[in-house]
Amino acid sequence: MELLLHQVLAGLATGGIYACLALALVMIYQAIDHLNFAQGEMAMFSTFIAWQLMELGTPYWIAFVVTLAISFVAGVLIDRVLFRPIHDAPILSHIVVFIALFGILNSLAGFIWDFNVKNFPTPFGSRPLLGSGLISSHDAGMIGVTILLLVFLYVFFRHTRIGLAMRAAAANPQSARLAGIRVGWMIALGWGMAAAIGAVAGMLIAPVVFLEPNMMTSVLLYGFAAAVVGGLTSPGGAVIGGFAVGIIENLAGTFIPYVGRELKLTIALFLIVAVLLVKPAGLFGRRVVSRV
Amino acid sequence: MKEDLALAHGLAARRLPFANLLAGWRPAAIAVGLVLIVLLPFVAKNFFIFQLTLALIYAIAILGLNLLTGFNGQFSLGHSAFYAIGAYTAAILMDQADMPYYWTLPAAGLVCLVSGFLFGLPALRLEGIYLALATFALAVAIPQLLKSTPLEPWTGGVQGVVIIKPDAPFGLPINSDQWLYFFTVAVAIVLYVCAINLVRSRTGRAIIAIRENPIAASAMGVNVSLYKSLTFGVSALYTGIAGALGAIAVQFVAPDSFTFFLSIALFVGLIVGGVGSIPGTLVGGLLVLFVPNIAEEVSKGLAGAVYGVILILVIYVMPSGAAGLARLLAGQFARLRR
Amino acid sequence: MSALLEIRGLCAFYGRTQVLFGLDLDVAEGGVTTLLGANGAGKTTTLRAVSGMLRTTGDIRFAGERIAGRAIEDIVRLGIAHAPEGRGTFVRQTVEENLQIGAMARSGRAAIAADMERVYGYFPRLKERRHQQAGTLSGGEQQMLAVGRALMLRPRLMLLDEPSFGLAPLIVRELFEIFRVLNRDEKVSMLLVEQNASLALDFADDVYLIETGRLVMTGPAQELRRDETVRRSYLGY
Numbered sequence: 001m002e003l004l005l006h007q008v009l010a011g012l013a014t015g016g017i018y019a020c021l022a023l024a025l026v027m028i029y030q031a032i033d034h035l036n037f038a039q040g041e042m043a044m045f046s047t048f049i050a051w052q053l054m055e056l057g058t059p060y061w062i063a064f065v066v067t068l069a070i071s072f073v074a075g076v077l078i079d080r081v082l083f084r085p086i087h088d089a090p091i092l093s094h095i096v097v098f099i100a101l102f103g104i105l106n107s108l109a110g111f112i113w114d115f116n117v118k119n120f121p122t123p124f125g126s127r128p129l130l131g132s133g134l135i136s137s138h139d140a141g142m143i144g145v146t147i148l149l150l151v152f153l154y155v156f157f158r159h160t161r162i163g164l165a166m167r168a169a170a171a172n173p174q175s176a177r178l179a180g181i182r183v184g185w186m187i188a189l190g191w192g193m194a195a196a197i198g199a200v201a202g203m204l205i206a207p208v209v210f211l212e213p214n215m216m217t218s219v220l221l222y223g224f225a226a227a228v229v230g231g232l233t234s235p236g237g238a239v240i241g242g243f244a245v246g247i248i249e250n251l252a253g254t255f256i257p258y259v260g261r262e263l264k265l266t267i268a269l270f271l272i273v274a275v276l277l278v279k280p281a282g283l284f285g286r287r288v289v290s291r292v
Numbered sequence: 293m294k295e296d297l298a299l300a301h302g303l304a305a306r307r308l309p310f311a312n313l314l315a316g317w318r319p320a321a322i323a324v325g326l327v328l329i330v331l332l333p334f335v336a337k338n339f340f341i342f343q344l345t346l347a348l349i350y351a352i353a354i355l356g357l358n359l360l361t362g363f364n365g366q367f368s369l370g371h372s373a374f375y376a377i378g379a380y381t382a383a384i385l386m387d388q389a390d391m392p393y394y395w396t397l398p399a400a401g402l403v404c405l406v407s408g409f410l411f412g413l414p415a416l417r418l419e420g421i422y423l424a425l426a427t428f429a430l431a432v433a434i435p436q437l438l439k440s441t442p443l444e445p446w447t448g449g450v451q452g453v454v455i456i457k458p459d460a461p462f463g464l465p466i467n468s469d470q471w472l473y474f475f476t477v478a479v480a481i482v483l484y485v486c487a488i489n490l491v492r493s494r495t496g497r498a499i500i501a502i503r504e505n506p507i508a509a510s511a512m513g514v515n516v517s518l519y520k521s522l523t524f525g526v527s528a529l530y531t532g533i534a535g536a537l538g539a540i541a542v543q544f545v546a547p548d549s550f551t552f553f554l555s556i557a558l559f560v561g562l563i564v565g566g567v568g569s570i571p572g573t574l575v576g577g578l579l580v581l582f583v584p585n586i587a588e589e590v591s592k593g594l595a596g597a598v599y600g601v602i603l604i605l606v607i608y609v610m611p612s613g614a615a616g617l618a619r620l621l622a623g624q625f626a627r628l629r630r
Numbered sequence: 631m632s633a634l635l636e637i638r639g640l641c642a643f644y645g646r647t648q649v650l651f652g653l654d655l656d657v658a659e660g661g662v663t664t665l666l667g668a669n670g671a672g673k674t675t676t677l678r679a680v681s682g683m684l685r686t687t688g689d690i691r692f693a694g695e696r697i698a699g700r701a702i703e704d705i706v707r708l709g710i711a712h713a714p715e716g717r718g719t720f721v722r723q724t725v726e727e728n729l730q731i732g733a734m735a736r737s738g739r740a741a742i743a744a745d746m747e748r749v750y751g752y753f754p755r756l757k758e759r760r761h762q763q764a765g766t767l768s769g770g771e772q773q774m775l776a777v778g779r780a781l782m783l784r785p786r787l788m789l790l791d792e793p794s795f796g797l798a799p800l801i802v803r804e805l806f807e808i809f810r811v812l813n814r815d816e817k818v819s820m821l822l823v824e825q826n827a828s829l830a831l832d833f834a835d836d837v838y839l840i841e842t843g844r845l846v847m848t849g850p851a852q853e854l855r856r857d858e859t860v861r862r863s864y865l866g867y
Contacts, residue, residue, distance in 0.1 A: 161730070161734065164723075164727060164730055164731060164734075165731070165734050167722075167723065168720055168723065168731045168734070171720050171721070171722050171723065172718065172719075172720050172721075174683075174714075174718065175714070175718035175719070175720060175731075176720075176731070177701075177702040177703050177706070178681065178702060178706055178711075178712050178714065178718060179706065179731050179732050179734050179735065179779065179783070180703050180706040180707045180734055180735025180783065181703065181731070181734050181735070182703050183703075233722075
């Protein structure tokens, strides 16, 4: 029993990582109606920037805020410079550019900062939470920040005008223009926000998985799965999806005999697919009902 | 009278391109192409022939993906799985059952047809990004399964399986690289002709109709889920045969050669060649093979970045792939000739 | 006094295909102008051209200001609301959110809230369904929503693209009554594209007839209603 509890909590902790990245993915999906496969690499690059700032002597929280700002601007620039020229091209071509961005960021990071693993500090301390053996302070802090981000996004999208404008721009760009919404800038704003959220995710994840150019690859896979199973239109769903994926992954690894550890990812993913077969729009996704 | 003749000429000139394969310069071009194809292995170095063979193999794999994504509108990130299944089927049959290499191709094809169809039945209830995730799960699962301990007696686990490249039959005076090249070309021709016929047939039209408007298609009596699963199966068959050929060419199969990144490479090849274009897959195959090499030549340390930049430039120049560019140029050319 | 909307020599293009060939058209301040014509004549294209949705040459002026060639968002913000062909509903958002989106170019929470109540006043059925997903509404309700969304802009000019399309006659009558009220009481000028010619001729002040992208006849509605050719071709008697 204690092993189960321990694994569940460990799952929650890793799940927090996935949830954070899933939030960034859902954010960008809300803005541009498809997934940014380079989200993980953008987060990784932002984390390296923060690391570099701290190496030059900047205190943690200043580096944190500056990195957020740089990431936001970079996100906007990537949209305006890279994606605007092809906005008329078919969607599948956009995906190729996402893939290209992935390659560029990964390679560039390795070139500038090399592939050796680096330590990244945590603002929460690494001692167990309140002295208990259940969960470390950092993990708890990560879950807390993720939930805060979630609340922020929920309020932003459901209760602010600009959030609604962004949703409208993504849902029906032509109609949104006819309502006077500047669709191009809404999309750029979405990119900036997603980049900033990704940066937060990266800076929270790095203390756990250690900073190196490939740190986000498996996280991205799980984050993608989490976002989809939660329902791409629901930030809350993404977070719950993230925790669920973390727990499933941990339990599968520990309790399924013999192959559990080898096939962790496979089992987690197939469980997710099973969920989707029952609920095709994700656990909390809003089913779009449209009359034919 | 003269005006009538002129009118007839004008109408004839405005016929759709590709409508008549035997018109004008086309037979000559095909003949020249065939001669080049046949002569090439005797003038080029062995390694280059090997690379060309691989490029053609990738083209076949991309053709499989194209049947699914280009013509049926379904998004698959999982075709590396079928490539792997085809490759391992061939390798295991050759290694453990001593099957001659040419029988492994239909075997691999059959295994993939069935597994593709069975995977497609439930999976194709999902759409768009959700289907992408399901196929992605498949792509990630296969290498893990291939490495896993229960299957080791057959798959060789992480080490994989080694096989031997076949020699030319009937004692022909060509080496095994050259023979494999010709063999691949022959298989490719058969597969491509079948694909073209499929697309032009009634079945093909049903498949395309599903891509355009599934609700209208089903209202017209097309059994949408059956066709979708069948298309998935056929698409897997093509990629599986390519995998088998690939295994024979490389003489080696191992789980880490068939990761998710292969799926991405095939996908990129598809887009750059032109979604829904059968000749485009040849361009795609060349890209998958040669661009990573070019990128490494330019800069060892920044190979990934160079690859990414090349991809972006390619998309900017040809947003609808090579086929789209070809269409554009053909249109311009036609207008100049008028 | 110059007209609210003045179009001179308008040519419009979809890609390389030309669809409008030198149109001249006026909408008077506070007036209703209707554009009649067969399918594919270019009526919807004209509305789209005014909104800036396609490539044009020629002159379009709104309240004296040149709007040809400007971005859609900028034209809309000058006070031109477009209820497009196909309704343009935001299917994933609720009815109320759809209306809020319509007011996105405005500021002033109290004024916007008041306008929303007014729209609900005109269309009580929308009020009943205010928290329902807009994609589940019927065709008629989505049309009302499109008009409501346009109204939330507090426009000076409304571009209405086939508002009667696919609606039951009773609903169409309700809708046009509301148009009358809007035009009369709130002084909203309208450029109306309609296939239902008798409906349009009853409602409009001025009529323009389009055929394959060219103007073939124009005049006050009372005159054209009695014209022999118009009666034969468009009214069926």
